[in-house]
Amino acid sequence: MSRALRLGLVLLVVAAVAVTCHGRTERYEQEAEVPQLGRSPFGSLWPLPQKVAVSPAAFKLSSAGFQIVHAERSSAGPGCYLLQSAFRRYFEYMFGYMKKQVMNIQTVLDSEVLELQVWITSADPECDAYPSVTSDESYELTVDHPTAVLKAPKVWGALRGLETFSQLVYEDEYGAKMINKSDIQDFPRFAHRGVLLDSSRHFLPLKVILANLEAMAMNKYNVFHWHIVDDNSFPYQSPNFPDLSQKGSYHPYTHIYTPTDVKMVIEFARMRGIRVVSEFDTPGHTQSWGKGQMGLLTSCYAGQNPTGTFGPINPILNSTYNFMAKFFKEISQVFPDAYIHLGGDEVDFSCWKSNPDIQAFMEQQGFGKDYSKLESYYIQKLLDIVSATSKGYMVWQEVFDNGVKLKADTIIHVWKGNEEQYLKEMASITAAGFHALLSSPWYLNRISYGQDWQQAYKADPYSFDGTDTQKKLVIGGEACLWGEYVDATNLTPRLWPRASAVAERLWSNQNVTDVGDAYTRLVQHRCRMVARGIPAEPLFVGYCDHEYKGL
Ligand SMILES: *[C@@H]1O[C@H](CO)[C@@H](O)[C@H](O)[C@H]1NC(C)=O
Ligand SMILES: *[C@@H]1O[C@H](CO)[C@@H](O)[C@H](O)[C@H]1NC(C)=O
């Protein structure tokens, strides 16, 4: 209780809630901590910048008088399409949904911000580049009147700074747009801040993916981890292997991503400073691959007879590796990012164990009865194939746990276990000198009643025991939204603003841990997403000035 009070929280104990459902009454014992809505010295900024000073001096901002321009000394100009469209996008965010309201009410303050000058300070702004794990996302923002200045070495920092500027804008009691004099210096705590979406369990229409890329940019996320195929369907249309989606998708015309669709996602993401890391998970999670690529999966046996069912990728055939070489060469060309996620999780050995050819191969290789050695054999060969395309790779933690030999720059993705277990895993991965990426506390597909964003918010990738050298190997984390119970109808409200909690953990300073202040800012940030057309669900009772209007 004292801890809760110190945090400025109100502890609500709802002893018994009676829920009547079709005549049946269930009783839940519940205890929910609901922070009190207060005022934050940081307004509605989310995620909180590294260094913020907002003063009480408030200036006006009007759609008629205000413009975003390239600073004279900037290395980027009107030819920088990425910035030009970001200027338009943020102008629209700031004034767009206000179109029908009267804008020019004279307030008592006559000072007005007329211009935001965007100044790219380095020689190469990277307008036409793809963002990468080493992209500079830092920026400095000074808001004064009549001119505000946003300085960033690269366009990536300018994008983040534009978001911050737009978050400083608020409405006074007359509905006029205001912004306070402010000084902000900002950069991300972690270089890899991702959201995983799963387009295999359910097909996700392009529109939903693009809307969530928008929402990601509002939260300064910079990686879209596209878990594009899995057991259930293969919606990726491969130019080299068209049968994969022809036979493995839910529908070969309506439930696929054509090469044009994929290009559009990548470019839409790039314009928002977001990398697209594709995941083609093998050797498990591949049932859908088998439909369009005969002989790729292992035949399962009952005694001496094939059962007609299939298991993981068949790791003992040369044809498997010939296919993988051609397939991943294509993937490495379609997806410009320097990394490919190769999966490697949850391989079920029972089918391999049943197959007499595999049994013979195990013997011949001297693997004994240790099928994780066979898995390692496969992954090792796959990693060599992908290395040959000069891409880096990310893998789920099992690959590390099973002792597969990995290139030094491999990123190990931690997804299993409770807090104690995942922290131990983070410690051993980094102790072995590998880069670690955390997702275990951020499986947002798991939902529970109440303010479950707080749990996500409190988790920290650094809370394992380890040296500074080990901590430096943690490149960030990802919020995951697996698709078993998610499609276009519920994806966005399930993800936001819960993923916003993760976004702040990954962007802001490690010491930004005040749940009460976070709640105050997040309620406003959620309303801002709603005003921008994102159906982000509410955190608790209350209202937004501009409610969600539907599609
Ligand atoms: C902005 O300025 C107004 C007017 O002085 C003040 O009431 C408000 O607290 C300021 N906002 C922040 C975040 O400091
Ligand atoms: C598979 O490839 C290996 C190495 O290239 C070769 O030695 C072997 O004969 C091949 N096996 C078959 C069945 O073609």
Ligand SMILES: *[C@@H]1O[C@H](CO)[C@@H](O)[C@H](O)[C@H]1NC(C)=O
């Ligand atoms: C967090 O640390 C930074 C620098 O280390 C400091 O400037 C800031 O005031 C701290 N913030 C809080 C909330 O303690």
